[in-house]
Amino acid sequence: MSTPSLTPPQLWNRSSSLCSKQLSMSTSTDMNSVEPILLNGPSDWRKWIAQIQRLALEDGIWHLVDPSVADKSVLAKPCEPRASQVKPEAEGLEDLQGYETHKLEFLYSAYRVQKMDFDKKERALSALNNVVIGTSGRYSHLVSDQHDVVVNLAVLKARVPPSDWAIKMQARNRYRALLRTPDVSKMEDWIDAWQLALDEATSLDLPDIHGLLPTQDFLQAVSVIDPSFAAFWTQTIEFRAFENAEGWERSIPDGIRISEIFSRTAKFEALTPPALAADSGGHRM
Structure with missing residues (x-):
């Protein structure tokens, strides 16, 4: 009914x-x-x-x-x-x-x-x-x-409304603040907040988030928590850039996608015995 x-x-x-x-x-x-x-x-x-x-x-x-x-x-x-x-x-x-x-x-x-x-x-x-x-x-x-x-x-x-400049500065500051090394115990909350900040920055067309910059920012932020994950994807980006094949950037996950991959990797490794987790290296696409 x-x-x-x-x-x-x-x-x-x-x-x-x-x-x-x-x-x-x-x-x-x-x-x-x-x-x-x-x-x-x-x-x-x-x-x-x-x-x-x-x-x-x-x-x-x-x-x-x-x-x-x-x-x-x-x-x-x-x-x-x-x-x-x-x-x-x-x-x-x-x-x-x-x-x-x-x-x-x-x-x-x-x-x-x-x-x-x-x-x-x-x-x-x-x-x-x-x-x-x-x-x-x-x-x-x-x-x-x-x-x-x-x-x-x-x-x-x-x-009430702030100026367009103020709106963009506030969004930029929120995005940059969330790139600090996150608290491991609140990882999912941090990823959600970072994705929201990235969506806001994208909607305002901030220069900070053009191209693969968000992906690189995210990898740098999590490099302290999971060095192997950050190293694998950073090396992948550098290798693809060196090859310089047409449209190579599209083969690299954007900011939202890389954060989702990291989230799934972290959950998987939390449920995996240490020896197996070490072998995986966070390399899942």
Whole structure:
């Protein structure tokens, strides 16, 4: 039996205190709870606005609130049909006859559909505003008294986001910081964090991660933990570079791939007797 869809008020019509604890996903197929992103500083902006965008897209209102768009669509309330639209001199239904009455009924049918859509989006906008206020963290004083979510998002966008330069520097610093020798007891957590940092740096097209640089960075970072693994892949890169065959770089695992190979190798060696692990040398492709 499928889970019934929830309406926007059921999802978002909650107090600010509840918003600060938990948001619910509004799709009927995935009702898992997710931890909200609180807007407590410029570094939170990208994840926070992505959270707001996801919720707005699910109810079809992102085009109405997107703070990065200057000339946004405006939610217009549909006008109730009048008899004069069918017959200019008519003042009411009693002044219509035959097909004129049917034409007005058709206009009313279209109006009811438009009105239902308008009401749904209006409730969604109000509910989204509750989420914006409830997750605006230390900026809540800027938006708590405003009932228009479009205004609130514009205010926060003007105040909070870091510059493009700052975003790139923060991403670069996170990536570089994770290249320090990791704690062996937290290896999987470190690999996950490094992959996320690499994905972020890639999305920003940072020069630090072009070509095989991430692969080389990763090998250097783990060389203290597993010298044989790092040596094997470093020598492989040098050999392929020396051969200089066309497209040789594509034969070398990229940063994400090499980290996955290392993770599997580490797990395998943890379950393998020392003598066998020494023979493997971390050479699995």
